[in-house]
Structure formats: C-alpha cells, structure tokens
Amino acid sequence: MKQEKSIVVEHHNFQGEYRILRLAAASIGPRVKPGQFLHLLIPQLGERILRRPFSIYKADAEGVSILYKPVGRGTDSMKPLHVGDTVDIIGPLGNGYPELGKDKFPVLVAGGYGNAALYLKAKELPVKGVAFFGGRTAEDILCVEEFKALGWDVRPTTNDGSLGTQGLVTADFDPWMAEQEVQSLELFVCGPAPMLKAMGDRAIEHDFTAWLSMDENMVCGVGACLTCVIKRKTATGWEWARCCKDGPVFESREIMWNE
Amino acid sequence: MNKPNLEIKIGSMVMKNPVTVASGTFGYGPEYADLVDLNRLGAITVKGICPEENLGNSTPRTFETRGGMLNAIGLPGPGAQGFIDTYVPFLSHYDVPVIVNIWGKKMEDYGTVVEMLDAEDTVSAYEINLSCPNVKEGGSAFGTDTDSFSRVIELVRGKTQKPIIPKLAPNVSDIGAFAKAAEEAGADAISIMNSYPAMAINIDTLRPELANRTGGLSGPPIKPIAIKLVWDAAQATSLPIIGMGGIYEPADAIEFMIAGATSVAVGTANFTDPTTINRVIDGIESYLIEKGHSSAADIVGTVKT
Numbered sequence: 001m002k003q004e005k006s007i008v009v010e011h012h013n014f015q016g017e018y019r020i021l022r023l024a025a026a027s028i029g030p031r032v033k034p035g036q037f038l039h040l041l042i043p044q045l046g047e048r049i050l051r052r053p054f055s056i057y058k059a060d061a062e063g064v065s066i067l068y069k070p071v072g073r074g075t076d077s078m079k080p081l082h083v084g085d086t087v088d089i090i091g092p093l094g095n096g097y098p099e100l101g102k103d104k105f106p107v108l109v110a111g112g113y114g115n116a117a118l119y120l121k122a123k124e125l126p127v128k129g130v131a132f133f134g135g136r137t138a139e140d141i142l143c144v145e146e147f148k149a150l151g152w153d154v155r156p157t158t159n160d161g162s163l164g165t166q167g168l169v170t171a172d173f174d175p176w177m178a179e180q181e182v183q184s185l186e187l188f189v190c191g192p193a194p195m196l197k198a199m200g201d202r203a204i205e206h207d208f209t210a211w212l213s214m215d216e217n218m219v220c221g222v223g224a225c226l227t228c229v230i231k232r233k234t235a236t237g238w239e240w241a242r243c244c245k246d247g248p249v250f251e252s253r254e255i256m257w258n259e
Numbered sequence: 260m261n262k263p264n265l266e267i268k269i270g271s272m273v274m275k276n277p278v279t280v281a282s283g284t285f286g287y288g289p290e291y292a293d294l295v296d297l298n299r300l301g302a303i304t305v306k307g308i309c310p311e312e313n314l315g316n317s318t319p320r321t322f323e324t325r326g327g328m329l330n331a332i333g334l335p336g337p338g339a340q341g342f343i344d345t346y347v348p349f350l351s352h353y354d355v356p357v358i359v360n361i362w363g364k365k366m367e368d369y370g371t372v373v374e375m376l377d378a379e380d381t382v383s384a385y386e387i388n389l390s391c392p393n394v395k396e397g398g399s400a401f402g403t404d405t406d407s408f409s410r411v412i413e414l415v416r417g418k419t420q421k422p423i424i425p426k427l428a429p430n431v432s433d434i435g436a437f438a439k440a441a442e443e444a445g446a447d448a449i450s451i452m453n454s455y456p457a458m459a460i461n462i463d464t465l466r467p468e469l470a471n472r473t474g475g476l477s478g479p480p481i482k483p484i485a486i487k488l489v490w491d492a493a494q495a496t497s498l499p500i501i502g503m504g505g506i507y508e509p510a511d512a513i514e515f516m517i518a519g520a521t522s523v524a525v526g527t528a529n530f531t532d533p534t535t536i537n538r539v540i541d542g543i544e545s546y547l548i549e550k551g552h553s554s555a556a557d558i559v560g561t562v563k564t
C-alpha cells in the first residue's frame with residue numbers, strides 16, 4: 001500500500017457517459033493485483049472531505065486506469081480533471097481475486113462497468129472461459145472487444161435487448177449453467193449487490209465457487225475506521241469483516257446477506 | 260538557529276513532539292503503518308478498548324456531511340485480551356508511546372480494563388472515554404454528569420500509576436467544571452473534544468442516514484467549538500490538555516496550542532490524507548522557528564484576550 005501524487009495522463013469519454021482516467025503512478029502501478037482498488041482524493045470536491053474508492057481497470061509499471069461514470073457528487077467533480085493535474089491516490093488496496101482452483105473452469109460475471117474490475121483477472125487467468133456481462137442498455141456493456149481479444153467467450157445481456165439477450169445476466173447464465181458440470185465452475189463476479197447475491201445463491205445451491213467483490217461505503221480504505229463492514233459467517237454465528245481490508249472479494253459462502 | 264525542542268510531557272509520559280492521533284481514526288496502529296512512519300508520532304492513541312470483545316453498531320455507520328462527517332461506529336473492538344494478543348506485539352516494536360483509549364458499559368468496566376492492561380509495558384497511558392455519543396450504555400452517560408465523571412476517574416486512578424487522560428464531552432454547559440473535577444480526581448491531563456452529537460436525515464426515505472439514528476460530527480466544522488472548549492478548560496485547570504477537533508493543517512494545531520493545548524490530535528484528517536500528521540509535526544516546528552521560540556511549550560496558552 002502506497003500513497004502517491006499521481007499525474008493525469010489520459011482522461012476522456014470511453015463509451016456513452018463512461019469515462020477513463022489514467023494516472024501515472026510508478027509506486028502503485030506495479031503492485032496491483034486483479035480485483036484491488038484505489039482510494040482517490042478528488043481535487044475539486046470542495047467541502048466534501050472523504051476519498052472515493054475505485055476498482056482498478058488496468059495497471060502496469062507506469063500507472064493505473066479506472067473507468068467511471070459521473071453519477072454523484074464525487075464522480076461529477078472528476079470531470080474537470082485535465083492531463084497534467086495531480087491526484088492523490090492510495091493503493092493498491094484490499095485483497096484481489098484469488099488464483100483459479102485446480103481443474104476449475106473460470107467464468108466472469110459483471111453488471112455494468114463492474115467488468116472493469118475483472119479485466120486484469122481476465123488477462124491473468126491461465127484458462128479463458130465464458131464472460132457474462134449484463135447492463136441496462138448496449139451503452140452500459142463496456143470492453144466487449146477487449147475481453148474477446150483476450151480469448152473470452154463474451155455473452156452480453158441488456159435489460160432493453162439492445163445488445164445480446166434481453167433480461168438480467170441470469171437470463172444467459174442460467175441456461176448455460178444447466179448444461180455444465182457445475183461443480184467445476186469458478187466464478188469471478190463484480191457488480192451491483194442484487195447481482196452478487198443472485199450469483200452467490202446459485203453457487204451455494206449448485207455447489208460451485210463464486211468470488212464476489214463487495215461494494216460498501218468506505219471512509220479510510222485501510223481497515224481503520226470500520227465503516228465498510230459486512231457480516232461474515234463464522235462457525236458459531238457471524239463477525240464483522242471490512243470490505244476494504246478483509247475484502248472486497250469474499251467467497252459466496254462467507255457472506256451473510258441482510259434480509 | 261537551533262531546532263526548537265518539540266518534546267512535551269503528559270504526566271510521566273514523554274512525547275517527542277506534541278502530535279498524536281484521535282482515538283478511532285487510526286485503528287490500532289498497523290492499519291496506517293504502510294503510509295505513516297509511526298515512530299514520528301508523539302504518541303499513538305488506539306481505538307477504544309473495553310474489557311470484553313464488542314461488536315459495535317449496525318451499518319451505515321458513517322455519513323459525509325459538508326466539510327465533515329458523522330460517525331456512529333459504536334466502539335467495536337477485540338476487548339482487552341484481544342488487544343494484548345493481537346496488537347501489543349506489533350506496537351512494542353515501535354519507539355512511540357501508546358495511549359489506550361478505554362471505555363466501559365458500566366462503571367466497573369473502567370477498572371477492569373485497566374487491571375487487564377496495566378502490566379503491559381507497551382501501554383504508556385490511558386485516555387478515558389467518557390464522551391462517546393454512540394453507545395447506549397456508558398460513554399457519555401458518565402461524561403455529562405460531574406459526579407459519575409469523577410467517580411470513574413477515581414476508580415481508574417486507584418488501578419494505575421500510568422498517566423490517565425479523561426476525554427471530555429463537548430456538549431456540557433460548563434467544560435471548566437469537568438476540567439476541575441478531572442484534576443481533583445487525580446487525572447494527569449484531559450483531552451478535548453470528542454465528536455459532537457449530531458444527525459442527518461435522508462429527505463427521500465425520511466430515515467436517518469446512520470443506523471444508530473444519531474452520531475458524532477467530526478472534521479473541520481467542529482474546530483471552532485473545540486478551540487473554545489480548550490480555551491475555557493485551560494482557564495479552569497492547570498492540567499495539560501490534548502486538543503482535537505478538525506485539525507487539517509499545521510495552523511489548526513498551532514491554534515489549539517495557543518488556546519491552551521499542550522498536545523494535539525489529528526483525527527478525521529487521517530481519512531482524507533494520512534500525511535497530515537507529518538505535515539502538522541513539521542509545521543509546528545517551522546512555526547516555532549519562524550516566531551523565534553525555543554520549545555513547543557512556549558506557545559501553549561499564549562492567546563491574548
């Protein structure tokens with residue numbers, strides 16, 4: 001974990017309303033593992049004082065990239081960032097996705113730009129399997145060609161049917177799963193909580209492994225403040241686990257969902 | 260010009276500079292060890308410890324507000340034995356005093372937790388949390404009434420020779436009375452202030468933003484409140500004061516010292532920028548040089564009124 005004054009080297013529209021921000025960060029870039037995140041101090045955030053966490057899309061020896069969509073006070077305030085501006089970042093944070101189990105078949109499942117958090121894993125995995133990407137419209141399904149270029153069988157689903165199958169990501173996943181030797185599947189999942197839960201429920205019911213990247217409001221990002229806690233099952237009940245430090249990736253069986 | 264002497268004393272505890280961290284904003288030390296050189300700190304103040312393991316409140320536990328934040332974490336922690344097993348071995352490797360913030364659900368807990376911790380050489384002092392706004396039992400219940408406030412301090416005093424530092428609640432009508440009561444009950448210093456009881460409501464759901472409904476406000480919005488409380492308390496007691504509340508810049512810390520604080524704590528700013536502590540230490544030193552002072556103690560309580 002490092003704190004670095006990074007420099008904006010690229011910042012523009014990526015697709016639809018989605019934007020890409022690339023930062024020169026020579027300390028953090030080479031340390032990134034797939035599934036980790038950055039804690040970013042947004043320079044133009046005025047009277048709001050807290051950092052904002054972002055999944056890492058790409059990373060290399062020179063720096064890191066994130067994909068984001070302006071959806072609130074924090075991300076709206078990032079729009080004026082220009083090439084050459086300084087952005088204070090802490091990272092890489094959290095535990096990323098684990099190694100693929102022996103003889104397992106990897107499956108990526110993402111909702112919206114959750115697949116940005118899966119790109120490094122998709123690249124690193126020794127076997128390229130199937131990638132189920134869901135979104136509201138075609139505009140919300142990012143990076144399809146990039147995942148294809150890595151060798152993944154990409155299956156998009158959209159709520160409005162503007163790309164791929166119409167429906168939720170499960171509309172494609174469920175019939176596909178029914179034809180697989182399910183216990184050999186290992187899922188790497190990132191997206192909104194209802195999708196994480198849907199995939200987690202299937203993993204438990206059909207006895208396969210699903211690694212879910214949990215997203216909770218964060219303050220410190222380093223495990224100190226105990227804001228981003230979720231209930232993790234224990235032998236006797238449950239305990240609080242910090243998404244920032246103990247996660248953000250948890251196996252489906254660890255999570256006790258709020259009813 | 261010679262470097263000014265930054266060293267200060269809180270009872271028998273020597274701090275190499277006046278700067279510590281506010282309990283609850285720095286975990287137990289290891290969380291920030293990659294980002295902050297812990298040996299540079301005047302002291303590490305760890306998150307609140309009670310005798311038993313405690314789960315804390317439900318989520319959401321924090322909420323960002325204009326210029327600051329609300330928290331109602333509810334003092335989750337490993338308990339005294341858990342702290343000794345998990346964190347004391349780590350902290351013992353550093354050349355920095357450790358102030359353990361202690362709390363209890365009932366009055367006896369304050370004595371019990373000190374009995375459990377006192378043999379640990381790594382524990383340098385106790386900050387007595389008498390002002391947490393976010394736990395139903397204990398906490399502020401003892402800190403807003405001078406009789407129970409004094410009884411807790413006397414109880415802890417009877418259990419340890421180490422410095423004891425009651426942390427005062429900000430929401431009292433006369434902070435001076437508590438400062439005086441702390442001195443009479445045998446405290447070595449006082450710390451001012453805890454977060455200020457506060458609330459935020461979501462106008463769409465009509466529900467409070469915190470699961471605990473209310474929480475404590477921290478960050479820059481509370482600094483002027485804390486400065487006044489330190490100033491008021493400094494006139495009522497000769498005990499050293501650890502001042503805190505919204506310190507984001509060296510100038511904030513210097514202002515606390517001029518108001519009467521011997522030491523200062525950086526809190527919410529750790530979340531924004533973990534390098535704040537270093538900047539505050541360096542900034543105090545630069546200020547002392549610039550103003551021609553030979554020691555940090557020279558500026559304490561120098562406000563002209």
